[in-house]
Amino acid sequence: MRLEANLLNISLFIFVSYLFGSVQFGYLISKYIYKIDITKKGSGNTGGTNVIRVVGMLPGITSFVFDFLKGFLSALLAREFFMEDALMIAIFAGLAAIIGHNWPVFFRFRGGKGVASSVGVLFACFPMLGIATLFVFFGVVLVSRYVSIASMSAAAAATILAFAFRMDLEAMIYCSIATLLIILRHFSNIKRLVKGTENKISLGRNRTSR
Numbered sequence: 001m002r003l004e005a006n007l008l009n010i011s012l013f014i015f016v017s018y019l020f021g022s023v024q025f026g027y028l029i030s031k032y033i034y035k036i037d038i039t040k041k042g043s044g045n046t047g048g049t050n051v052i053r054v055v056g057m058l059p060g061i062t063s064f065v066f067d068f069l070k071g072f073l074s075a076l077l078a079r080e081f082f083m084e085d086a087l088m089i090a091i092f093a094g095l096a097a098i099i100g101h102n103w104p105v106f107f108r109f110r111g112g113k114g115v116a117s118s119v120g121v122l123f124a125c126f127p128m129l130g131i132a133t134l135f136v137f138f139g140v141v142l143v144s145r146y147v148s149i150a151s152m153s154a155a156a157a158a159t160i161l162a163f164a165f166r167m168d169l170e171a172m173i174y175c176s177i178a179t180l181l182i183i184l185r186h187f188s189n190i191k192r193l194v195k196g197t198e199n200k201i202s203l204g205r206n207r208t209s210r
Helices: 003-022 025-031 048-054 055-080 086-102 115-125 129-142 146-166 169-185 187-195
Strands: none
Touching: 003 055, 003 086, 003 146, 025 048, 025 055, 055 086, 055 115, 055 187, 086 115, 086 169, 115 146, 115 169, 129 146, 146 169, 146 187, 169 187
16 A cells, blocks of 8 residues: 555656646746747747747746756655655656646647756756756857757767766666757757758847747
């Protein structure tokens, strides 16, 4: 009975994490504060980058923060609530939040690309790896001016570092899955990069494409 209760609690927590991830803060901020339907503007993506491009810097950064917290809080609370196998449960809860963000049940399964939420899980479970990932991201952005390339490069770097430094199995599993999800969600960006039509980031509102 105790094992069944634990499995039920874990399953419920992971499901709630998915629902939490499904809340599209970028859409809510744009729609109810700025009266803009972000799903019908720009790329139609509900993530922070499209919010920056269409609505502005402040709402975009706010969206990034909330998206980060989706992954961070889901993983962190799992580590606090569960004593046994807490790290692995935290990873599954974090991945559930990322999947919710990418394919939200509340928004017809059309969400963001999961980069900020993925970094949130990293900081909750493997903070040093999260810091290293941010350095890679900002470094690639400064050199290439492509947010999409920076996002995929940072994700790949996290996986490479996890294996290169022989980190915990949980780190290797999480980074591998998160990287695959990020690359999958950036498929349209990859096609634009190949065609040479991907926009570079700039300080302007209408120049960033993701």
